[in-house]
Amino acid sequence: MICLEDSQSDTLIQQMDAQATKKRALQSVLGNPARLNRVLQQFRKAAQALSSDHPRLIDEYPNQWVAVYRGKVAAHGPTLDAVLGKMKRKAIPQARTIVRYIEKNKRTMILRGLCSAADLGTRPGDPISKRW
């Protein structure tokens, strides 16, 4: 048998109370889990296309923005806005689509781009602001 002091039991009750409230709030946000799972699975399928070697998007869409939906390229273009515009016109659901820039020359990422070129005193055209 565990004996708790009043202050300890109060804290425990408060913690349980907070947990219950959090779980209920989360449950209401999630809504229908089966639907969420369907959306997520379709998105994962789209994303897998970026890991697939058949076909390699880098060969077909070098230096272009692509939107992949249901495992296939649904829209592509030179700018992000152009691709998003095409997606809107074709009524492609954004939640299930992955949009990425297919870069021919691989960037080395070390999180350098978390600032603007102006912040660093470099011009946008400088090599340092082009490469990560």
Place this chain on the structure above:
Amino acid sequence: MLSGRFGNTTGRPYLEALVILPRLKIESGVSFLVDTGADQTVLMPVDAIKMGINYARLVSVPSPLTGIGGECNSFSESAVIVLADDTSRKLFAYKINILIADKKAANQAYCPSLLGRDILNKLRIKYDFHKKKILFSLTSADLIVPLDKFASKRVRTKIKKLRNLPE
């Protein structure tokens, strides 16, 4: 087990998740770069723009987002991250404050969103680059929802029954 993936040209490890922003009523799939060096999960402009986030409605964070090389403005938003476990047919939900990087910052259009340690600390990671496998298993979650119809109903009923304890 949750399966991640490696980018086929970059070799970067990714994990797909569903991001729900309740206040903005937005939900979308996001492919996160697995980044154990990131303190917090960050939504980069490419995903934020795709999701249709209105930056004017976001609340700015007082301290800037810092990466190697500099800082930029960011916004904080309450979010629910949902991951799907294929083997056990369960959804894992995490309530976090997600950072949204300012779209004005240069070069970020190319950057993938980052899955930081606020989520990764609640997962176990098996990383095998040579076999092209990255697997995640759960250590904790704010809410676990079974996808099995009956089990899911049971959990929903249980949660509904949870009442705030009397004062």
